[in-house]
Amino acid sequence: MSPKARESVITSVVLLIIYGFLFAQTMGMPSTPALFPRVCLILLTVLTVIMLYLDVRKYAKDHDAESGVHWKEIAVPLVAFAAIVVYAVLFDLFGYFPATAVMLVGFMIALKVKPWWLILAITAGYALFIYLMFVVWLKVSII
Numbered sequence: 001m002s003p004k005a006r007e008s009v010i011t012s013v014v015l016l017i018i019y020g021f022l023f024a025q026t027m028g029m030p031s032t033p034a035l036f037p038r039v040c041l042i043l044l045t046v047l048t049v050i051m052l053y054l055d056v057r058k059y060a061k062d063h064d065a066e067s068g069v070h071w072k073e074i075a076v077p078l079v080a081f082a083a084i085v086v087y088a089v090l091f092d093l094f095g096y097f098p099a100t101a102v103m104l105v106g107f108m109i110a111l112k113v114k115p116w117w118l119i120l121a122i123t124a125g126y127a128l129f130i131y132l133m134f135v136v137w138l139k140v141s142i143i
Helices: 003-028 031-059 071-094 096-110 116-137
Strands: none
Touching (some): 003 031, 071 096
16 A cells, blocks of 8 residues: 555544544534534545545555645645634634634735735725624624
């Protein structure tokens, strides 16, 4: 078995263990709220098994396949994931408006939006629009 196939097997097994643990966590939930996470976990399990099958079939016989994961392949998804985790933490600590403003500014800086006043204008316009829509017109307390 090639190193790439071995890597795929290890990754898939770790994912399947995590999915099993998370599925077990849903057993303590009421049946209706548990339905969505269970369906998502079942879907992820099926997709992981399919990925495992296709990868092993592709790389099992090809011992010359390039092994290892290269930073260039995973840099952007990892940075995006880290940004989403930071957003979730900020959302929990400070609420919707500050977390979303920080996220918008961060993503626009990452996407190299110029000039800087445009970033501030877009962020302020978005915050004003959301505030007017939910707080003023729909009378929902989001602050």
